[in-house]
Amino acid sequence: MKKILLFLLSGSIIAGINAQEQLPDFSVYKVGNNRVVVAWTHNYQGVKQISIQRSTDSLNYFKTVGTMPDPSLQQNGFPDATAPSDNMFYRIFVMFEGGKYISTKSKRPVVDSSGLADAYNSGNKSNTEVNLNPNFIPSGFVQSAYIFASTDRYVRVELPLDKRKYDIKFYAENGQPLFELNDIKEKRFKLDRSYFSTAGYINFELYADGRLLEKHKVFLPKDF
Incomplete structure (x- = not known):
């Protein structure tokens, strides 16, 4: 772990x-x-x-x-x-x-x-490589309101401000488990990109008091 x-x-x-x-x-x-x-x-x-x-x-x-x-x-x-x-x-x-x-x-x-422009455009090495832009999100993909890629190159977590116990399980796109966060104390925090071993879609399951609250994914561009 x-x-x-x-x-x-x-x-x-x-x-x-x-x-x-x-x-x-x-x-x-x-x-x-x-x-x-x-x-x-x-x-x-x-x-x-x-x-x-x-x-x-x-x-x-x-x-x-x-x-x-x-x-x-x-x-x-x-x-x-x-x-x-x-x-x-x-x-x-x-x-x-x-x-x-x-x-x-x-x-x-x-x-x-x-420096915001650098955060958005650092991967945009040519006009034909726009998909490397850290702000690129695939057409039709709607990010989660709870766990999403932010403009400052972190995966951002914004949990409801209530007293429920929250757990998060992250998976690679092929379903392989990556890591878990259990009994989360902080409701607002960021995860460094280095903890995700792959680009593309990262699947996650968000639980509140042991019940599945959301099953969704985060998209991480290659140069995120």
């Missing part, structure tokens, strides 16, 4: 995304091929929802393009790979418990100088 190192999702330990602004301000970066990363931190209490909105106009016609699975995370980001261009306007909508909400001012993306 491998010894697994868990990286808590707090403070400056999240590598490569240290340039995030704090809400109601936020950062928007161009990362190539019309792709954009929206990044932020916050110290709000009682956050019920955080959504990312996009428009061609700085004030009107905003549409939601993503909603975060766990808005309580203080440091987070959203990769937008579906924008018609990297010159759109973005804003963040935050709803609090009790119905109160705020909407940030809109921003256009700027050229990345924080």
